[in-house]
Amino acid sequence: MSAQTDYAQAGELKFGQVGIANLRVRSLDPAQLAAEMAERVQRAPNLFARAAVVLDFGGLSKAPGIDEARALVDGLRAAGVLPVALAYGTREIDALSQQLGLPLLAKFRAQYERADDAPAPARAPEPLRAAEPSPAPAAPAAASASAPGLIQATPVRSGQQVYAEQRDLTVLAPVGAGAEVLADGSIHIYGALRGRALAGARGNEGARIFCREFHAELVAVAGHYKVMEDIPAALHGKAVQVWLENGQLKLAALD
Known part of the structure; x- marks a missing residue:
């Protein structure tokens, strides 16, 4: 008699609201950005230490290069936070996310970019200031x-x-x-x-x-x-x- 097959899933996947900080980069200076984040972590470690952070490059005139983006990700990790995704923006940001191995979050889509023939997305939450x-x-x-x-x-x-x-x-x-x-x-x-x-x-x-x-x-x-x-x-x-x-x-x- 053959053993009974177990079709139960090992993991249940659901989607829900997650509180993630949005870091909108206005000046691409990895060292300064990391220092600013380290200061936040030091002042309020219970809130910011190992906090998930989405990187939003929509405040820049052009997408950063892969070396600059990697330097920023490494700097933020050293400062005590965890970059987990990029905010959805241009095709260049899409390519950058693939090079970094980070996902895109449509919820944080940049305001200046429209999807192909689609209505403008709802305004995304601004970064904490x-x-x-x-x-x-x-x-x-x-x-x-x-x-x-x-x-x-x-x-x-x-x-x-x-x-x-x-x-x-x-x-x-x-x-x-x-x-x-x-x-x-x-x-x-x-x-x-x-x-x-x-x-x-x-x-x-x-x-x-x-x-x-x-x-x-x-x-x-x-x-x-x-x-x-x-x-x-x-x-x-x-x-x-x-x-x-x-x-x-x-x-x-x-x-």
Whole structure:
């Protein structure tokens, strides 16, 4: 009697939202870029050490050569982060990705490039940019999203991610350290925020973050971010709102 064949898959493949930093290269200086990244890793190792990074060369007038690109990849790895892909752009970027052995991510397609006879892609998230601290005035109403908001009723635990695509996100429970909540609109957290919150994930500069108890590892609006080390100690544990004003990230207590 022959043995029964086992058709069960050894691995289950699924696609989902993954939080990946986008490094938009504006000046092709591998040594300077590596030094800047090393400084970020040193300031906030829990956030940036061994972080996955997508390289976006869309800010350059032409694609880099293979030697320059390899020097940049090696420099970033030495700085403590892990380049995992290139942002989709021109045919030259496509060829470069093959030479580097890195994939292309269509989600990060450069804004200036259209696919053949296809409509222009949606605006990609801008790279994270550190913002200067600044006192905050009273806040206007939160930006509304284009669809009914997503409600997360249970705690978001370390290693988990919740993403509200094209809408606001309301979290009725705590966001633990090492957890991440993202929304294309605004984020409302009615518990403690100990992880990361990223509002306006696709570039909506009118998005806001509201939190009842603020202990955030990182907050960002439309790519402008602050890490815990940059946030005034007076705001820790308070009810806080976060928003953009004239390209600067603002934080203020709500009470």
